[in-house]
Amino acid sequence: MAKSMRSRWKRKCRAIKRERYAVKELARLKKMLGIKEEKVTENEVMESDQVIFLDAGQINKKNKAKKATEDDEDVEMSSDDEKIEVDGDNGKKRIFSTKTLKDQNGQYPIWLHKRKIAKINRSTQKKIKKKSKKRKQK
Structure with a gap:
């Protein structure tokens, strides 16, 4: 155009x-x-004269390649419901679940939008209804 x-x-x-x-x-x-800038002779090629910008796909490919080489070591696998510790206000630590996005007190993070919270709640309600229907059928 x-x-x-x-x-x-x-x-x-x-x-x-x-x-x-x-x-x-x-x-x-x-x-x-x-x-620091170093003087380079004509025979030497300096690779640091370029800045290489990578997109997310290329970074993921590099990370996967690194993980494939590091698989020889004993690595503990994380579960689906992984816990993350975050330093909150007043120096208190809050533990968030990556699956439910709730902390140890059942509160959502401040930065999470209300629409997202409502969407999570709707999906959990649907799962509960499906489970109850299966139990009634048995």
Whole structure:
């Protein structure tokens, strides 16, 4: 759709800007990380001159490859109802269930939207009804 002369020119200008800003961004990242610039001879190729951006799919593939190599070690498998400890306000620890999203007191986290809570409750009610129907049939 966007093939007019103006849009082509704008895309070309944005590509030039991306290249220019990539150099500045790389310098800023190196400064933040405390990486010192080293003088490199012409024969050496420095790989740190590029910043590689990965999307979530590529990161997952790398993580799966790492896990496949680490499977030789004894690793405890997590259950479906995994518990997560979170440091709350006032230094208190709260333990959340990943399945129900409730803490040890039966409260939902503050950041969870009311619509999401209602949706979770509806799904649990449906499961309870199905189980009760199966029990009545037996």
